[in-house]
Amino acid sequence: MRRPGVAHATPCRSVIRALLQVLCSSVHHSGVHVPDGFINAPVSAAAGLVAAGAVAVSLRGARRELDQRTAPLAGLVAAFVFAVQMLNFPVAAGTSGHLLGGALAAILVGPWTGVCCIAVVLLMQGLLFADGGLTALGVNITVMGVVTVAVAYALFRGLVLVLPRARRSVTAAAFVAALVSVPASAAAFTLLYAVGGTTDVPIGTVLTAMLGVHVLIGVGEAAITMLTVGAVLAVRPDLVYGARGLTAPLKLRVGGELVDARPAAGTAATAPASSGSPKKLWIGGVVTALVLAGVVSFYASASPDGLEKVAADQGIDAKAEEHAAAGSPLADYGVEGVETERLSGGLAGVIGVGVTLAAGTGVFWAARRRKTPADA
């Protein structure tokens, strides 16, 4: 077993893995603001179309929620997201993290307004600060806005509906939603890179490194999101979009009996929002599924290319370096590439199915919740 080649391969691969970890965390530190030339033109254009569609749908959704107030409120929330991304959270020994804010925005102001705000923040960062390339704007909005918000909100909504109606379940759901949304967006970025990356980095290794780093980042994001949502809930629970269903219906005591109060002005204002929510949720689920399906199908169509490429690489390697010792680690990458490319495809499928399921369950629960008081 212990050929010299194998002994050589292990440290080499661990070094590469460590380098990739550094690389992925450096990608994160700019908030995955992808520059120009990182993803090729066709995939950037496709991502731009997806982003434009998602933003158009979200604008309509936000206008339905906020009507005239959309522009000032969404604008101020975008300014808030922009500011809070600069807030440093010290971790230990001089290192610090900062909030990405996708999950937080989705929970605080709702998914539609959330996507609009993140998209505007990214657009302005690209135009004013040159943070993120202009041709990569679609990629950035898709990865950091649409995927993050969709995954976070679908999960959050599903959990809130399943968990008991309490303030603590809202914060717990916020934690899980933020925790999953960060690696999900990293996975989405890796998938886009697998399809349209301008350089063939071993995708499987990148995916594992990206996911590893981003699960860690996700823990920080989750803790901060949970604490922030908790802080807002403690002061102005009515402002937390994700906790709208939590306020108990007003009861009147009439002759010692508890009777439902007539819907007053205050409850009338919230009623349309809650009655519209299953539909919105359903549309959200469909959009998520479409986006994810699009990404996955891109991936599927590009997958044979990837396999051919790996095969070609292996062939070239075999010719270029005839001595087996040097050839074996490279051959190893090739095999690993194939294996993990499948894995990454499968992972995309799992995420897609998971999100669709979460959204579906959410719709189901919301519909049931809504029916009961209406019939009574």
Next chain:
Amino acid sequence: MGAGHAHRLHRPGRSPVHELPPHTKLVAVLGFVVVVVSTPREAVWAFALYALLLAGVAGAARVPAGFLLKRLLIEVPFVAFALLMPFVVPGERTELLGVPLSVPGLWGAWNVLAKGTLGVAASVLLAATTDLRALLLGLQRLRMPPLLVQIASFMIRYGDVVTDEMRRMSVARRSRGFEARGVRHWGVLAGSAGALFIRSYERGERVHLAMVSRGYTGTLPVLDETPATRAEWARAAALPLAALLICLICLLGRTP
């Protein structure tokens, strides 16, 4: 816009580049970046010519090189990514000073560095020669949904207000002896973030009411509707067309 919004990004001036209508500049920059991204990476000299084109624009706009270079630093995280590529990308190897490097990795690093840097430089020049309000008007003229333009304009207008509020909170925390050192202090910082959200949201509501009381109906009137003349379009298109010419020459040169 007040003085606080002038930022370090914009350099007011009266150069020919400053005076072009904003939407022509937006189209020009986008066109330029698309051409740069579509150029094959093997055409090294084409990228040098693109850089010269941008240097020409910077010269015409009287943007000093130091300013441009300082703003390019935003790219540093991706430079780290690019510099690692020659080590991690599999494929044909070459030796440089005794260090084995991957040839596709070197090309990849060059690709990201060249295209990314040119893209950042083009955006920096756009932001340096166009003030924020004009940029938003330009986006509106390019048929970006008016609601999105409005959201962006409110974000720009109140961005500094919110950021200042955050700084005042930080000053207040520190003047009470608070120092964030680790995870244990996240609760306090998250409390500030929550308060910041509530203040921003309530400010949004106040702004909306103030606007409604002044006759706001959901759309903002467009005050200065000045379409670009053909000459202005031509001047703005000079940059992307020159880049396209370079790109085509190098594509034709590769075919035989």
